[in-house]
Amino acid sequence: MKKSNIPESQFELQVPESLKTEEMTISMGPQHPSTHGVLQVILKTDGEIINSAKPQIGYLHRCFEKHAENITWHQVIPFTDRLDYIASMNNNLGYVIGIERMMNLEVNERAEHLRVVVSELNRIASHLIALGTYGLDIGAFTPFLYVFRDREKILDLFEEISGARLLYNYIWVGGVAYDAPEGWREKVLEFCDYFEPKIKEYNDILTYNKIFIERTANVGVIPAEVGISYGVSGPSLRGSGVNFDLRKDDPYSIYDRFDFNVVVGKGEMGTVGDTWDRYWVRVDEMVESVKIIRQALENLPEGDAKETVPRNIKVPAGEYYMRTETPRGELGFYIISDGSKMPNRVKVRSPAFCNLSVLQAIAPGVMIADLVAIIGSLDIVLGEVDR
Amino acid sequence: MRQYFKNIYEAIATILVGMGVTWRHLFTRAVTVQYPHVKRELPERSRMQLFVEMDDCIGCMACQRACPVDCIDIKTVRAGKEEDLGETSNGQKKRLHVVQFNIDMGKCCYCSDCVFPCPTGAIRMTPEYEFTTYDRSSLLFKFATYTPEQISELQERERKEKEAQAAARAAKLKAAEEAKKAAAKNDETKSE
Numbered sequence: 304m305k306k307s308n309i310p311e312s313q314f315e316l317q318v319p320e321s322l323k324t325e326e327m328t329i330s331m332g333p334q335h336p337s338t339h340g341v342l343q344v345i346l347k348t349d350g351e352i353i354n355s356a357k358p359q360i361g362y363l364h365r366c367f368e369k370h371a372e373n374i375t376w377h378q379v380i381p382f383t384d385r386l387d388y389i390a391s392m393n394n395n396l397g398y399v400i401g402i403e404r405m406m407n408l409e410v411n412e413r414a415e416h417l418r419v420v421v422s423e424l425n426r427i428a429s430h431l432i433a434l435g436t437y438g439l440d441i442g443a444f445t446p447f448l449y450v451f452r453d454r455e456k457i458l459d460l461f462e463e464i465s466g467a468r469l470l471y472n473y474i475w476v477g478g479v480a481y482d483a484p485e486g487w488r489e490k491v492l493e494f495c496d497y498f499e500p501k502i503k504e505y506n507d508i509l510t511y512n513k514i515f516i517e518r519t520a521n522v523g524v525i526p527a528e529v530g531i532s533y534g535v536s537g538p539s540l541r542g543s544g545v546n547f548d549l550r551k552d553d554p555y556s557i558y559d560r561f562d563f564n565v566v567v568g569k570g571e572m573g574t575v576g577d578t579w580d581r582y583w584v585r586v587d588e589m590v591e592s593v594k595i596i597r598q599a600l601e602n603l604p605e606g607d608a609k610e611t612v613p614r615n616i617k618v619p620a621g622e623y624y625m626r627t628e629t630p631r632g633e634l635g636f637y638i639i640s641d642g643s644k645m646p647n648r649v650k651v652r653s654p655a656f657c658n659l660s661v662l663q664a665i666a667p668g669v670m671i672a673d674l675v676a677i678i679g680s681l682d683i684v685l686g687e688v689d690r
Numbered sequence: 691m692r693q694y695f696k697n698i699y700e701a702i703a704t705i706l707v708g709m710g711v712t713w714r715h716l717f718t719r720a721v722t723v724q725y726p727h728v729k730r731e732l733p734e735r736s737r738m739q740l741f742v743e744m745d746d747c748i749g750c751m752a753c754q755r756a757c758p759v760d761c762i763d764i765k766t767v768r769a770g771k772e773e774d775l776g777e778t779s780n781g782q783k784k785r786l787h788v789v790q791f792n793i794d795m796g797k798c799c800y801c802s803d804c805v806f807p808c809p810t811g812a813i814r815m816t817p818e819y820e821f822t823t824y825d826r827s828s829l830l831f832k833f834a835t836y837t838p839e840q841i842s843e844l845q846e847r848e849r850k851e852k853e854a855q856a857a858a859r860a861a862k863l864k865a866a867e868e869a870k871k872a873a874a875k876n877d878e879t880k881s882e
């Protein structure tokens with residue numbers, strides 16, 4: 304054998320025992336487009352698989368509770384608008400009913416009906432945003448534009464009745480800020496007629512789209528026990544098949560007079576409690592809201608909606624926990640009064656905060672792209688998470 | 691294998707359904723408006739910019755107290771005895787010179803809480819929404835019509851008046867008390 308003059312290799316080929324991988328820490332947000340605001344999620348990932356996800360909150364903290372201790376009862380109402388700025392009417396309602404129950408105040412019938420109408424309209428507007436941005440997270444851009452077109456119609460109605468488009472300060476202690484203007488009732492009915500066929504359109508374009516279903520079904524399943532133990536509420540809990548709706552279970556205002564169904568997830572496309580179910584609950588809830596609006600407008604009594612608004616709000620000393628069903632879930636106001644003209648304490652139990660907390664439980668084991676779908680399906684509003 | 695093709699078929703079919711929706715939208719009228727060229731009419735209740743009709747303001751400061759963010763700043767000077775400031779449009783007598791009425795629209799949260807307590811309807815929201823500026827300080831709207839000279843003159847007068855009042859206060863207090871007693875007596879005799 305001819306000896307080559309190439310020296311023999313000094314190195315032995317080393318076979319690594321196994322590929323060395325490291326857990327990587329990624330911070331998703333606070334500027335990530337799919338976190339719906341300024342939410343940061345600290346992810347520990349193994350490749351594409353998430354080992355743990357920790358939401359970091361507080362980027363939008365505005366000291367609502369401290370503010371409320373330093374302003375009068377009435378002045379708190381514009382601040383409640385800013386908790387969940389997508390569903391301001393529902394926020395106003397919770398706080399105001401809490402005070403009314405503390406004061407034992409009877410509210411004018413017309414005002415009660417108007418309150419229900421605007422709250423349900425706001426629920427539709429909020430669910431529309433949830434739908435649209437959820438499609439956007441998954442990658443469908445068109446539905447986003449359609450829902451904003453229809454939400455615009457609701458905002459126009461709100462502008463007509465309250466003067467504002469986003470932060471209404473409309474529902475007041477003892478009634479509402481303005482009576483409905485001439486022809487408003489007909490316009491709302493017109494909107495209902497317009498809106499119902501549109502829901503079918505959303506279903507065609509997004510809900511039953513195969514790609515959308517593949518992305519959402521069987522993803523981020525929240526079993527009912529987990530949801531309950533984390534305090535999840537609203538559509539996110541109903542998506543897990545739990546029949547819990549405060550409008551039925553702890554009626555406030557005049558919700559007990561209306562006939563509507565509580566929508567729960569049935570696992571039509573996959574498992575009960577997956578992201579598709581949560582999405583579907585929102586879609587179907589809009590149909591129910593339209594039903595409620597129609598009933599409320601049908602029996603809209605004549606009268607003066609501002610009749611029972613008191614000049615001075617005097618809340619007797621005591622405490623009360625008022626919970627209402629906002630589009631995001633159970634919004635609770637724990638109000639303590641010492642009989643003075645300012646609240647002693649207003650603690651907010653915000654549904655978005657509790658819904659977000661379940662993320663830690665369901666995120667391990669999913670892919671990063673699925674986490675986007677999960678966060679979107681929880682429909683959080685950071686204004687309410689951080690208060 | 692069958693499932694695989696079925697999935698593909700379903701995906702294409704549902705996309706086509708969605709496309710059908712968008713296709714139909716091609717033939718509907720656009721809902722957007724080209725903003726600076728086309729302007730939508732806003733409802734009269736629109737809460738955009740605050741406006742104060744100074745002729746109607748009686749300087750009661752109800753609006754200042756109602757504001758949750760303290761963006762209204764009012765200063766008043768009492769009118770002299772023989773001074774007549776006129777009446778507001780709803781017939782209230784004006785007793786105060788409102789020498790300063792500043793609203794910081796940069797702070798305002800457009801809640802319109804200030805509008806409702808006003809006894810004369812002087813302060814109100816208008817559907818005027820184009821008041822963007824390059825400078826934040828120009829969002830401080832000044833509604834008072836007094837010149838600085840007039841203000842200092844009025845304030846000087848008020849200061850002097852106050853001094854005079856302080857001197858006369860003791861006497862006044864006494865007189866008031868006596869008057870009260872007399873009134874109480876009167877009341878008694880009346881009720882009897």
Ligand code: SF4
Nearest residue numbers: 757798799801802804
């Ligand atoms: S609208 Fe609200 S924030 Fe603005 S000046 Fe009036 S009370 Fe203050």
Ligand code: SF4
Nearest residue numbers: 747748750751753808
């Ligand atoms: S409440 Fe009306 S009258 Fe009183 S100070 Fe304000 S604007 Fe003037």
